[in-house]
Amino acid sequence: MIQEHLAGKVAKLRYIKTDVEGHDLSALQTIEDLIDEACPHVKTEVNRHNTPDERRALHRFFxxxxYIVRLAEQNTLFGRELAEDEMGSLRHFDIFAVPN
Structure with a gap:
């Protein structure tokens, strides 16, 4: 749908934010081609109900x-870099994925 209606604007896309209550990876996978094409910065939620496997899968996706996966902290989007094995150590948080 995005390609059909906004094809000429996709290259200008610079930022995506998701917050779909633990289903962020599924949502991002549906727009993977868009992410490949535009390489936007992405802020997304890691829900407290996501399993360790789901959290690692989100990191592996980026x-x-x-992308470099960073912890989105209160005072800045560009918090410290998060390794895949750290994704299970926090309860509920946002990450900011930055194109490398």
């Missing part, structure tokens, strides 16, 4: 797209 790493596979060539």
């Amino acid at each position: 790493a596979g797209e060539g």
Whole structure:
């Protein structure tokens, strides 16, 4: 739908934010082609109900797209970099994925 209605504007896309109550990875996977094409910065939620496997899969999704995964902290979006194995150590948080 995005390609059909906004094809000429996709290259200008610079930021995506998701917050779909623990289903963020599924939502991002549906727009993977858009992410590949536009390489936007992405802020997304890691819900307290996400399993450790789901959290690692989210990190691997971004790493596979060539992104650096950072903890989105209160005073800045560009918090410290998060390793895949750290994704289970926090309860409920946002990440900010930055194209590498």
